[in-house]
Amino acid sequence: MxxxxxxxxxxxxxxxxxxxxxxxxxxxxxxxxxxxxxxxxxxxxxxxxxxxxxxxxxxxxxxxxxxxxxxxxxxxxxxxxxxxxxxxxxxxxxxxxxxxxxxxxxxxxxKVNVNLSKSDKMYKEGRKILVDNHMQIERNKKVIKNAKALFYKKHKRLFCEICGFDFEKAYGKLGEGFIEAHHINPVSKMKDGDETSIEDIMMVCSNCHSIIHRNIDIDLEDIKKIFK
Incomplete structure (x- = not known):
């Protein structure tokens, strides 16, 4: 580069x-x-x-x-x-x-720069599994863990890619290392064998994550427009 x-x-x-x-x-x-x-x-x-x-x-x-x-x-x-x-x-x-x-x-x-966590590695997700007599779609915990690690390595902190909120800055030691992760491609729409890359994971705060899931098809840029 x-x-x-x-x-x-x-x-x-x-x-x-x-x-x-x-x-x-x-x-x-x-x-x-x-x-x-x-x-x-x-x-x-x-x-x-x-x-x-x-x-x-x-x-x-x-x-x-x-x-x-x-x-x-x-x-x-x-x-x-x-x-x-x-x-x-x-x-x-x-x-x-x-x-x-x-x-x-x-x-x-x-849109290319919406997500700041990038890696070429792919993680399989989307398999339907039985949990407590209910069918759930399997998530790959490694992709979340590795996405957070890569994001932290790059930026030396964790913050929301929508609004910029930083849990550690707000809560001190209690918020250290905390952030939620959002699948840009919804897990609920995945099929068995679908793959997720770290680039498909976005760091978000709890508030932004909840708002996104109120309408999973919403354009993330529309949410970002709120913050100027």
């Missing part, structure tokens, strides 16, 4: 952790400030300032066919691409000239 792609990933992770609506209108400067904060706390490991600012230019530009953002001024991506491709460029031009330019996250990347 190239540095501009790492920056975009860090930006989307940040806004999700803070419950910021990904469909809101941003400015270049606002996104730059978020990335500066991520870099300050160590979420972005680009030490050299020139490389960092060049990566920001590349993230906003169409360089290497990137299309992470939709600018209100359609000419901006090409201008930034020309800057990125110029060996004599000023790497801070993205801020000096374009800081107030307005843009949206390209819609095609919003």
């Amino acid at each position: 190239k540095n501009p792609d790492k920056l975009f990933e860090a930006f989307t992770i940040y806004i999700q952790s803070k419950g910021i609506n990904p469909r809101k209108k941003f400015t270049v400067g606002e996104i730059g400030a978020i990335l500066d904060e991520c870099r300050k706390v160590g979420d972005i490991d680009i030490k050299d300032s020139n490389s960092y600012n060049y990566a920001i230019t590349g993230m906003f530009a169409n360089q290497k066919n990137r299309d992470y953002f939709s600018f209100l001024n359609k000419s901006i991506p090409k201008e930034l691409t020309d800057i990125a491709n110029n060996t004599n460029r000023d790497n801070r031009k993205w801020k000096k000239i374009y800081e107030q330019e307005e843009l949206y996250i390209n819609k095609k990347y919003i």
